[in-house]
Amino acid sequence: MTGPRPVRQFVLKVHGRCNLACDYCYVYEMGDGSWRAKPRAMAPGTADAAVDRVAEHAAAHGLDAVQVVLHGGEPLLAGVAALRRVLTRARDRVPARVDFAVQTNGLLLDTAFLDLFAEFGVRVGVSLDGTAAGHDRHRRTHSGHGTHAAVTERLTALTGPYRHVFGGLLCVIDPTADPLATHTALTGSAPPVLDYLLPHGTWDTPPPGRAPDPTRTPYGDWLVTIFEHWYTAAPGPTSVRLFDALLDLLLGGESTVEGLGTDPSPQVVVDTDGGIARSDILAATVPTAAATGLSVHRDPFDAALAPAPPVCPTCAACPLLRVCGGGQPAHRHRAGSGLDNPSVYCPDLTRLITHASTRLAADLEHLR
Template sequence: MTAALPSQALAGPALIPVDIGHDVYAAVTDPRTAFWALVDKSRLAESLSDGPLLDAYRGQAEAFGRELHALRFELKPSGVYLNPTERCNLDCTYCYLPGSQRKTGQHMPVETLVASLGRLRDYFRSVMPEGRKPRAIFHGAEPLMNQAAVFAAISEFADDFAFGVQTNGTLLDDAAVEFLTSRNVSIGLSLDGPVAGITDATRRTWGGKSVHEKVLAAMAKLKGYGSWSVITTCTTENLPYLTSMVELFHANEVPTCMLNTLRCTLPGARGVKPADGEMAKAFFAALDRSHELYRETGRKLVVANFANILIGILAPTARRLMCDISPCGGGRAFFALAADGSLYPCSEFIGLPRFNGGSLLVDGGVEAALESEAFKTVTGRDVDKFSPCGDCAIRHFCGSPCPAEAHEMNGGMDKIGAFCDFYKEQVNYSLRLIADGKADDYLWDGWDEGTETVFNLAL
């Protein structure tokens, strides 16, 4: 798609005040460029008028606008989510994939997966810098239910992709761990409670059996490995226990975790959706506890989904995830391959037929999918153009995720996502950490390598 570059010449830079809940500082921002600054509350009016801050920003506004425009509209895909099977051995309450697919769906044959990765390798070589590997993440349903195909593909294309596997952990036996870790494949697990009773409330087998102990066993196998993480999906069932989850992960030396909001694409998730205020209270308590543990032990547990919000403020183009920007990364920074060979903007859309962009091997490949109406419906979602996002001061630190849930839950791509107020509070919390000089404690060591400070004004 194309989009006009915001013209600073027409209206000139203007700053909007934001109360971040800090004792000393407020924020000012120009949402058109994602520019922000922290100012002493006693000098807020002065900062909004002509003076050193506005003068300094005026000289940089056009460059910031170009940078944000490039991030939002000029990316080429550099990753793919691979769904080698429709099946899953679990029946999680909030899954975004239809139950009929997960229970009786198809596996992708080995030869089809290998042929697909060959086609994908050729595409990525045509759009990515030489020597840089695209990311290829085997994703849910449960990819290890088709383990033979997954492992054959990893072996065949080890030199062409940086592979990852997102698994529920129940099929991660010693042999699988040895295969994946010996090839430096990143591994993501899922665990929703500190004890079985909490996990089992939303994550269990089709027969109702617990998987909690199996995931703990998988975590024990991965301890000491550098490239693994655990996702907790935050629901009404586990919200009071997020601090305990952080303590469990830290004790088990988990390098990175995610405390993810639900994606409310399908009705099942909406029944266990926390209220925004309750989500914020529990989430920030867990972040505070992660910081306490870091101060006590010197070992970080990075909460990646929050770290991405924080980096998106500090250095927008350095963010690692592309959910918190509009348009999101679906169909722009990455796309998804379904088990039937079809391409979707993101795995979140698999199960929603209208977002099928065609077959990778039959219908013109990636290039045709990117130009399809199915993909453009997603890549055309622009928070500048609909209310209330278009008037929001922090819209480019949030991105109003997720387009799939906005469309299915709230009725269209021009609607907000499921956790509007929670995202606002995440931004305020982030700005408070920056004001207090604590931001680096919540981020990966070396996160800013290769970044450049382009605006730093002390008043």
């Protein structure tokens, strides 16, 4: 077994608070309450130390390229000046190509931010949950108001004069929403990439609609409906990352999606206090699950390298393991057994993977 790979993706939580109260948020609405004890925003000295650790790691491993992701909370709450400082330092100090990205809810995405992102080539990902009704059901302000109208208004510039920095859209799946209406709404702006994200849940706190009955596959059915539409449609400008990764794995390739495939995610997270965490989705299980006890103020990223958590015996014996990888580690959690379980989404993943595999095999046989 090979050891941990060097990190290539560095997620900097430049701001630790959010101007939305999304009901499915794993940071503010699930098990992780650690954000309350951390600074609201990353201090300049902490941001500088984080970037310097990225530079150190890239040099130590001879990396030719890394990705720096500005994240939160809502990263735009940090302001233009703070983000410019991070981007400038990374561009000037990291001895490798730096691909910048930001993931935002879009509410603050004005011309000042777009000019900054265009200057540094920052790819802008926006969270949008499909139709107005679907989006506003979950993505609301702290006062309870829907945000679809405001976000789509902000998207106008990103899909127009700033399209060259448009990174794509991220949609959290709601199995009660019409899948094709959701997909049509999201592809209307021709995003270069579309990400469908399973809402985070565990065996103790299952995601909405995910009943213990293994014969029910609401998320798998939802995704299969869109997969069929996507698979049979003429090629368009939008890549669906989940489906692309799924087909790549079925054809023997590797995944670029966390939660699919057996390769560990080459990612670390730096919190507003400088603490180094592994994929912080684990904090949806227990608040300390992602913590390493390390800090950019004293520790190199090498100290945070670790192999992916092993899958349970049930998954190890499953013929779909190479494709599903056991699912997102956080989704395996159950009190008393930790991560030593199949994913709470196992029936849904099986439904989607089996359908895609059957579809692909039939087409390959037809070509032969």
